[in-house]
Amino acid sequence: MFSSRLPASLSPNRLTEAVSRRSRPFIDLTLSNPTVAGFAYPDRYLDALARPEAALYAPDPRGLLSAREAVAESYSRKGIECPSSRIVLSASSSEAYSWLFKLLGNPGDAILVPAPSYPLLDALAGLEGLTVNRYPLDRSHRWAVSAHLIAEEIGALAQRGRRVAAVVLVNPNNPTGTSIDADEFEELLDAVVDRDIALISDEVFLDYRFESQPRGVRVAAAQASLGPAARGLVFSLGGLSKAAGMPQVKAGWILAGGSPALVEEALPRLEWVADSFLSIGTPVQTGLRELLLSGDTVARQIRDRVIANHEILEGSLSGLAGVGVAPLTGGWSACLRVPAVIPEEELVLSLLEKADVLVHPGFFFDFPFEAFLVVSLLCPDGEFREGVERLERFLEAL
Ligand SMILES: Cc1ncc(COP(=O)(O)O)c(C=O)c1O
Incomplete structure (x- = not known):
């Protein structure tokens, strides 16, 4: 049954x-x-959830513009510029994963995830009818991401006739803490762009990077969008549960980046998925600016x-x-x-x-x-x- x-x-x-x-x-x-x-927790953060505007239901499948602008401002405070038009809000980053899996995968496709890493991905992929295949992190370099090891895994799956719906980066990784550096990221983009595979970069721990990694990639969607060489289709994930220490409030976001043409194709489709759920609550959206500051x-x-x-x-x-x-x-x-x-x-x-x-x-x-x-x-x-x-x-x- x-x-x-x-x-x-x-x-x-x-x-x-x-x-x-x-x-x-x-x-x-x-x-x-x-x-x-x-x-x-600052007292004012609970007040943020009880603003008068929260009583009005006027849903936008991508999330209220003011809330998406609040996310863009919080990226800007970290030195990362991104337009609010490329942001889609969800109730959590776990939900964001499930939306991206719906957007990118067909039942039976593979999702490539790092090992070692956060174990929830098996459940999230399984619920979308996708299988999880793992690519190893480089244990001789403190579990660093190696584009070459990912490309090998993609090649092995292609040889078996398997479609790879997305490669997942967890950046910084949970629990090893490692991040991808800029050279590895460019190599990885080469590998996925050639095969029309999207990248999902889980950046929920963006605010908890402890080693200065001048060449480390912080927000993959923004990095892939830089300059005339913008390429690939890259989604960065974030959420209040880690960025603000507020898992109970329930807000996550997806930032899309890479080739402008691909982003333009992806966003209306992602909006269609989001419209089927309209899951993020109005009070958290109208309070999001204050919640992020608190x-x-x-x-x-x-x-x-x-x-x-x-x-x-x-x-x-x-x-x-x-x-x-x-x-x-x-x-x-x-x-x-x-x-x-x-x-x-x-x-x-x-x-x-x-x-x-x-x-x-x-x-x-x-x-x-x-x-x-x-x-x-x-x-x-x-x-x-x-x-x-x-x-x-x-x-x-x-
Ligand atoms: C790497 C990673 N991604 C995503 C999540 C899920 O976060 P959320 O509460 O936004 O669903 C977690 C939670 O621990 C995590 O460690």
Whole structure:
């Protein structure tokens, strides 16, 4: 009776089960919800959701012009110029992915996604009848994006007669924090333009880049639109959940860029998809300018927390034999290399059982081998420090 787009089994994994069975409290080093992490949200951000204009329903499938202008202004504050006419609003970046998959893919097509990376893409692609194929990030260069490895994967799929609907970049990547540099980006554009494949660049962590990468690409859609050599069809994704630490407010956006002719073809089609849902609420749109401004102050606190927690982690763990703490390059997480003496799944279950600390195993994010742990850097300081001390004692005893 039910669609095969859904997973065959909805049973929780062993870690989720272990967490739900617990009666003892534990320190959650997987915390990814900023609204419960002790940040100070400006009072005015809730007022922004109750403006009188919010009572009027006058939908625009691309999003209200004033709201799209607010997104364009927030890009402009970061030094990126883009017209509001190239922006489409959605309720979240996850929804934006699903709209782009509808725009670009036919059932059975492949979406190329990075490994390791954020695991939600399997579900989002599966729900559109698409399959996910992975391209490896270059592990010898701290999980950098390699255009050459992506082109190889595209070539292998083409040989099997598979259509690739889109290549996804996660820039900076979750959880490795790595971003694509300008040369790799140009090479990647060469590879996809030749084969008429669109690029989707997930930039939800745009405001959390910690290493100065003068040659790093920040907003791929804007980069692909530069000058007379503008080419390809590139979509950049962003959203309030990370940019403003407000996942509960529900706003995301798509910025289209690349060849003007392709963008002109794509936008009315994307508008048609968006018109079928009209999903972003009016109050968030009429308040978006203020929400983005308030969000800048939240993002600043998140950045400070993430940097401070990463220092705590490095200070405690990097001296341990066989343990490596990856440098902080982007995002809200840290990746730890740990000795592969027992499988990752057993390791995290045992850490929870013996030390009352929850972390994610690397295989959740498709690391190609074991053992990695992924630690969220969002936890308030005291709790984070305590969690890391327990993790240190646990790893010492391995
Ligand atoms: C890389 C990445 N993309 C997208 C999302 C989804 O964000 P949203 O809340 O806008 O759907 C997340 C959430 O963690 C993420 O890590």
